[in-house]
Structure formats: C-alpha cells, structure tokens
Amino acid sequence: MANARYVTSEVLYDGKEVGLSGRVMSLDYTDNSSGVSDEIVLTFSGRDAYWLRDGFAPEKGHDLDVSFWLRHWKRQGDCLRYHCGNFTLDDITYSGAPHQCTIRGVSIPANESFQTCPVSKTWKQITLKQIAEEMKGKYGMSDLFYWGGEPVIDTVEQDNQADSTFLYNLCEEQGMFLKIYKKALVVFDKAVYEPRGITARFTETDFETWKWNSTLNGTYTGAEISYTVPKKKETVTAMVGQGPRILRLNDKAENEGEALRLAKARVNAANEKAVTVSFAALGNPDVVATCNVELYGLGRCSGKYFVDKVKHKVTGNGGYSMDVSGYRIFERL
Numbered sequence: 001m002a003n004a005r006y007v008t009s010e011v012l013y014d015g016k017e018v019g020l021s022g023r024v025m026s027l028d029y030t031d032n033s034s035g036v037s038d039e040i041v042l043t044f045s046g047r048d049a050y051w052l053r054d055g056f057a058p059e060k061g062h063d064l065d066v067s068f069w070l071r072h073w074k075r076q077g078d079c080l081r082y083h084c085g086n087f088t089l090d091d092i093t094y095s096g097a098p099h100q101c102t103i104r105g106v107s108i109p110a111n112e113s114f115q116t117c118p119v120s121k122t123w124k125q126i127t128l129k130q131i132a133e134e135m136k137g138k139y140g141m142s143d144l145f146y147w148g149g150e151p152v153i154d155t156v157e158q159d160n161q162a163d164s165t166f167l168y169n170l171c172e173e174q175g176m177f178l179k180i181y182k183k184a185l186v187v188f189d190k191a192v193y194e195p196r197g198i199t200a201r202f203t204e205t206d207f208e209t210w211k212w213n214s215t216l217n218g219t220y221t222g223a224e225i226s227y228t229v230p231k232k233k234e235t236v237t238a239m240v241g242q243g244p245r246i247l248r249l250n251d252k253a254e255n256e257g258e259a260l261r262l263a264k265a266r267v268n269a270a271n272e273k274a275v276t277v278s279f280a281a282l283g284n285p286d287v288v289a290t291c292n293v294e295l296y297g298l299g300r301c302s303g304k305y306f307v308d309k310v311k312h313k314v315t316g317n318g319g320y321s322m323d324v325s326g327y328r329i330f331e332r333l
Contacts (some may be wrong), residue, residue, distance in 0.1 A: 006318030
C-alpha cells in the first residue's frame with residue numbers, strides 16, 4: 001500500500017528548536033516577486049495556544065527560520081524541503097474563543113531604520129547596483145543578487161525617505177525590481193527572467209478555482225516623455241514606441257537615454273496588467289514568485305505566465321495548497 005503524502009513544519013526561533021515545529025495548526029507563507037516584503041503567518045490553537053502563552057513567550061524582533069517538509073509528495077519515498085526563509089517576528093496575537101495564538105514575521109532586516117528612518121542624501125555618478133551594495137552593507141545583509149543592466153545615473157536625490165522606500169522607488173524608475181530578504185537583496189530585470197524556461201504546467205483540471213482577465217484599460221503601446229534637464233533648465237521631448245495608446249509623462253532626466261529608460265519602465269509596468277491570471281491548486285514547491293508557468297488546454301487563456309505572487313498554505317493535518325497570481329509574458333519596449 002502506498003504511503004499517503006503529508007507535510008510537516010519546521011520553525012526555528014533564533015536558530016533553535018523551541019517546540020514550535022510540532023504545534024503548528026496552519027502555516028501561510030506569501031512569496032512576492034517584488035515591491036512587498038514576504039510574510040509568514042503561523043497559527044497555534046487550543047492546548048498549543050496555552051503553551052505559547054504560559055510556557056513560552058515569543059518576542060517581537062526575534063528571528064524565525066521556517067521550512068516545511070513534503071513527504072511522498074511527488075513520488076513514494078520523497079522527503080523534500082521547502083525553505084520559506086528567515087523572517088523578523090513583528091506581530092503576536094492571542095485570541096478566543098476558540099483559543100488561538102498567531103505570530104507573524106516579515107522578510108526585512110531586524111534593524112527597523114531600514115523602513116522607518118528618513119534619510120536625505122544626494123547620489124552622483126553611480127549605478128543602481130552600487131547603491132544596493134551600500135544598502136546591503138549598511139544593514140548587515142550577507143548577499144546582493146543583481147541581474148540586469150548597470151547604466152550610470154548622473155544624479156539622484158534621496159529626499160527624507162527611508163532607505164527601503166528610496167530603493168524600491170529607484171528600482172521602479174529604472175525598470176528594475178527589488179525583492180528584500182532578511183539577509184539579502186535581489187535586484188532584477190523581469191526582461192531577464194521572462195525568457196527562462198517553464199517551471200510547471202497547468203490545465204483546468206489542476207485548479208480548484210481560477211480567474212483570467214484581459215484588459216486595454218491602463219495599458220499602452222508607447223510613451224511620450226517631456227523631461228527637464230536640470231543643468232540646462234530646458235524641456236525636451238522624447239518618444240518610445242508608437243500609437244494608438246500613448247502614455248504622456250513629465251519628469252526630470254539628465255539626458256535622453258535616462259528619459260527613455262524612465263518611459264519604457266512606466267509602460268512595461270503598466271502593461272503587466274494587460275492579461276492576468278490567478279488560481280488555487282494543490283501545492284507545488286517548484287512554483288515560486290519570479291518563475292514562469294504555462295497554462296494549456298484553455299484556449300485563449302493558454303500561454304506562458306510570469307508568477308508575481310504565491311501564497312503557500314500548510315495545515316496541521318498535513319494538507320498543502322497554494323494560491324498563484326501572475327501575468328502573461330509580453331513583448332516589452
């Protein structure tokens with residue numbers, strides 16, 4: 001007789017096993033491609049909630065290292081580890097009835113100043129990668145992963161902004177995307193990721209529920225940018241793409257190359273919503289934010305999609321499911 005597949009959780013508190021792993025009622029891990037920190041939510045109920053309240057007291061600011069193990073998931077004898085990552089514990093809730101304890105962690109450095117402390121600084125003749133390197137060192141992160149071009153930015157102002165906000169916004173302006181882990185920064189160009197191969201394939205029988213949408217609203221075929229060159233104090237107009245749906249922009253840029261980068265980034269970001277899909281399905285540890293999946297046998301809904309967000313859900317009875325959302329890969333400007 002084949003063994004039934006099931007899932008077990010592993011939760012380390014400051015790198016140690018303190019009894020959390022075997023008491024998890026539910027685990028919800030949200031994996032975002034960029035722009036928003038990843039999040040882990042762990043729920044304990046009944047007797048285990050009492051244990052957390054009276055026998056162990058988790059505290060905000062501590063490290064959660066969370067994984068789950070998939071047993072017999074794809075084939076008999078499998079024991080696959082999915083490492084959700086390291087998180088800073090930032091929220092604790094006790095409730096009743098029934099009695100529950102919920103703890104939440106986010107994938108940001110424990111140093112709160114990364115998100116909260118305003119900084120004013122002028123950066124000159126620098127690349128986005130160099131700025132990210134400086135941020136990595138400032139907050140004690142171990143790694144920077146960078147995939148994309150490295151054009152030199154003449155001048156950029158950080159005007160009373162937290163470092164996380166400044167870095168997010170700068171990446172967006174440059175057509176790049178930022179994913180923050182507790183111990184690493186990832187800066188990438190989706191145009192590098194989208195041509196990669198397929199991680200998983202799905203058809204309608206794989207879905208519990210699904211939704212597909214196609215829209216023209218808020219999407220563009222090109223952009224016209226009127227930009228002011230600060231040194232010359234003159235306004236210049238540049239064009240990228242062509243009609244019929246033109247995005248009109250006004251911005252500051254040191255030169256035409258920088259202006260066109262800004263315009264392309266805005267159009268490409270807007271066009272990600274042209275064709276989108278979301279679905280709920282049996283959990284698949286290979287499906288992560290920033291991977292590509294294929295939908296087939298669905299007529300006009302078929303195609304290759306970039307995964308923007310995955311919510312992995314593990315329950316205490318060994319169940320594992322996921323909610324996935326993404327956009328159909330398109331030709332970028």
